[in-house]
Amino acid sequence: MSYIEPAPIKDKENPLESMMQRFDKAVELLGISEEMYHILKVPRKQVIVGLPVTMDSGEIRTFEGYRVIHSTILGPSKGGIRFDPEVNLDEVRALAAWMTWKCAVVDIPYGGAKGGIACNPREMSAGEMERLMRAYTTSMLDVFGPDQDIPAPDMGTGPREMAWLMDEYSKAKGMTVPAVVTGKPLVLGGSLGRTEATGRGVMVSALAGMEKLRINPYRATAVVQGFGNVGSHAALLLRDRGVAIHAISDISGAYYNDKGIDIAAAVAYRDNNKGSLEGFTGAELISGDDLFTIPVDVLVPAAKEDVITRRNVESIQAKMIVEGANGPTSSKADDIINEKGIMVVPDILANAGGVTVSYFEWVQNRIGYKWTLERVNRRTDRIMKDSFDKVYETSVKYKVSLRIAAYIVAIDKVSSTYKYRGGF
Ligand SMILES: NC(=O)C1=CN([C@@H]2O[C@H](COP(=O)(O)OP(=O)(O)OC[C@H]3O[C@@H](n4cnc5c(N)ncnc54)[C@H](OP(=O)(O)O)[C@@H]3O)[C@@H](O)[C@H]2O)C=CC1
Ligand SMILES: O=C(O)CCC(=O)C(=O)O
Structure with a gap:
C-alpha cells in the first residue's frame, strides 16, 4: 500500500x-x-x-x-x-x-x-x-x-x-443523468462545439483586443504556451483568422518558427505521438522560458497558473496577453505589465468560452434537444464579444486594467444578486 x-x-x-x-x-x-466582503470571500x-x-x-x-x-x-x-x-x-x-x-x-x-x-x-x-x-x-x-x-x-x-x-x-x-456533468462525449449528450469552446473564446477575446489596439489579424503574430485542449484550439482558430503562430509549447519544450508554424500538422503530430510535441520537426526547439521573450503581437498562456511572474515579466515583448489558462499571471507581475502598457485580457473573461458552452450543454440536456454547431458558435461569440465590451467600458469608467474591470463587473453582479435574494 x-x-x-x-x-x-x-x-x-x-x-x-x-x-x-x-x-x-x-x-x-x-x-x-x-x-459582503466576507460573504464573497469564504x-x-x-x-x-x-x-x-x-x-x-x-x-x-x-x-x-x-x-x-x-x-x-x-x-x-x-x-x-x-x-x-x-x-x-x-x-x-x-x-x-x-x-x-x-x-x-x-x-x-x-x-x-x-x-x-x-x-x-x-x-x-x-x-x-x-x-x-x-x-x-x-x-x-x-x-x-x-x-x-x-x-x-x-x-x-x-x-x-x-x-x-x-x-x-x-x-x-x-x-x-446527463446534466450532472458537461464536456461529455457527443453520444452521451455532449454539446457540439464544447471541445474547442475555450480556445474559441480566447480567439474572440484576442480579436476584440486587437481591434482596440488597431492590430490587423492578417499581419499579426502570436505565441501559445501549452498545446492541450485550450492552447491547440486557440492556435488553430487564431491561425484561421490570419494570425501567424510563431511558437507553441508543451512540457517537452517550445517549438519556434518565425515563418509561422503549421498548426494542423502540429496537432496531427501530437495526436500520433501520445499527446506530446516531443520531436516535432516543423520548428526549432527552444526552451519553454524563451517562448515568453519572443517579440509578437499576442502571447497566449494556455498551460497553468503562475507562469508570468516577477522573474520573467520584464522580458515579455508581446503587445497583448490573452489568458487561456486560469491564473497564468501572478498578481506581483500585474503592476509591471501595466507599467509596460501591455493589454491583458484576463482569464475570467478570455477563457470563459468553455463554461459558456458547458452551460449550453446543460441547457440542451435539460430540454432534451440538440443545437447545431452554428447555433452554439454564434451564441458563444456573441456572449464573449458582449462581455469583452462590458469589461472594456468598465475599465474606461474606473480607469483600471481589464483585469480589475472584470473583477468589478463580476463582484458587482454577485453582490447585487445576493441582496436581491434577500440574504442581506
Ligand atoms: N479545458 C477547458 O475547457 C478549460 C481550461 N482552462 C484552463 O486552461 C489551462 C489548460 O487547460 P487544458 O488545455 O484543458 O489542459 P490540457 O491538460 O488539455 O493541456 C495542458 C497543456 O499545458 C501543457 N503544459 C503543462 N505544463 C506546462 C509547462 N510548464 N510548460 C509548457 N506547457 C505546459 C501540457 O503539456 P503536456 O501535454 O506535455 O503535459 C498541455 O499541452 C488550465 O489553466 C485550465 O484550468 C480554462 C477554462 C476552460
Ligand atoms: O466548463 C465548465 O463548466 C468549467 C470549465 C472550467 O473549469 C474553467 O473554466 O476553468
Missing part, C-alpha cells in the same frame, strides 16, 4: 493570494461592505477525500481529491476537475473562486466550484484513471447534482473522464 502525498505548496506566488489581491482591489473600488463548502485505487500492479494507492464550492449565489456551482500532481487545496480554492467571477462576467446563471485530484495522468493507465474517477464520483455523490454542482473537464481530464463520471453518478441514482 502506498499513499500519494499531495505536492507541498511551493515557494512561489500562491494562486489564492494572487486571486485575493485582485479581489481586494476591485472590492475597494466598488466600495462594498465588510459583511467558500461555501470544501471537501477533501481519500481515494484508495487498485493499480494495474495490484498495489492499492490512496490519492487525495478535492472539491471546493466557492459560491452558489448565481445558481448551481460549476467548474472543472483537474488531474495533476501539483493539485492542492489552495489551488482548488483559487480556481473555484475564479469560476464564480468567470460565470458572473459572462452572465451565466452559475456559481463557482472546482475539483482536483493530486495524481499524474501521464503515468497512469486508462484503467487506473477510470477507477480513480469512479472512486472520486462515488465520494462526491452528495456534492454533485444537475441542480447542485456540475463538474466539467480541466487540465488532465476530458470527455472520457466526464463519461465515467456521468455513468457512475447515473448508476448510483438509478437513472441516466
Whole structure:
C-alpha cells in the first residue's frame, strides 16, 4: 500500500493570494461592505477525500481529491476537475473562486466550484484513471447534482473522464443523468462545439483586443504556451483568422518558427505521438522560458497558473496577453505589465468560452434537444464579444486594467444578486 502525498505548496506566488489581491482591489473600488466582503470571500463548502485505487500492479494507492464550492449565489456551482500532481487545496480554492467571477462576467446563471485530484495522468493507465474517477464520483455523490454542482473537464481530464463520471453518478441514482456533468462525449449528450469552446473564446477575446489596439489579424503574430485542449484550439482558430503562430509549447519544450508554424500538422503530430510535441520537426526547439521573450503581437498562456511572474515579466515583448489558462499571471507581475502598457485580457473573461458552452450543454440536456454547431458558435461569440465590451467600458469608467474591470463587473453582479435574494 502506498499513499500519494499531495505536492507541498511551493515557494512561489500562491494562486489564492494572487486571486485575493485582485479581489481586494476591485472590492475597494466598488466600495462594498465588510459583511459582503466576507460573504464573497469564504467558500461555501470544501471537501477533501481519500481515494484508495487498485493499480494495474495490484498495489492499492490512496490519492487525495478535492472539491471546493466557492459560491452558489448565481445558481448551481460549476467548474472543472483537474488531474495533476501539483493539485492542492489552495489551488482548488483559487480556481473555484475564479469560476464564480468567470460565470458572473459572462452572465451565466452559475456559481463557482472546482475539483482536483493530486495524481499524474501521464503515468497512469486508462484503467487506473477510470477507477480513480469512479472512486472520486462515488465520494462526491452528495456534492454533485444537475441542480447542485456540475463538474466539467480541466487540465488532465476530458470527455472520457466526464463519461465515467456521468455513468457512475447515473448508476448510483438509478437513472441516466446527463446534466450532472458537461464536456461529455457527443453520444452521451455532449454539446457540439464544447471541445474547442475555450480556445474559441480566447480567439474572440484576442480579436476584440486587437481591434482596440488597431492590430490587423492578417499581419499579426502570436505565441501559445501549452498545446492541450485550450492552447491547440486557440492556435488553430487564431491561425484561421490570419494570425501567424510563431511558437507553441508543451512540457517537452517550445517549438519556434518565425515563418509561422503549421498548426494542423502540429496537432496531427501530437495526436500520433501520445499527446506530446516531443520531436516535432516543423520548428526549432527552444526552451519553454524563451517562448515568453519572443517579440509578437499576442502571447497566449494556455498551460497553468503562475507562469508570468516577477522573474520573467520584464522580458515579455508581446503587445497583448490573452489568458487561456486560469491564473497564468501572478498578481506581483500585474503592476509591471501595466507599467509596460501591455493589454491583458484576463482569464475570467478570455477563457470563459468553455463554461459558456458547458452551460449550453446543460441547457440542451435539460430540454432534451440538440443545437447545431452554428447555433452554439454564434451564441458563444456573441456572449464573449458582449462581455469583452462590458469589461472594456468598465475599465474606461474606473480607469483600471481589464483585469480589475472584470473583477468589478463580476463582484458587482454577485453582490447585487445576493441582496436581491434577500440574504442581506
Ligand atoms: N479545458 C477547458 O475547457 C478549460 C481550461 N482552462 C484552463 O486552461 C489551462 C489548460 O487547460 P487544458 O488545455 O484543458 O489542459 P490540457 O491538460 O488539455 O493541456 C495542458 C497543456 O499545458 C501543457 N503544459 C503543462 N505544463 C506546462 C509547462 N510548464 N510548460 C509548457 N506547457 C505546459 C501540457 O503539456 P503536456 O501535454 O506535455 O503535459 C498541455 O499541452 C488550465 O489553466 C485550465 O484550468 C480554462 C477554462 C476552460
Ligand atoms: O466548463 C465548465 O463548466 C468549467 C470549465 C472550467 O473549469 C474553467 O473554466 O476553468
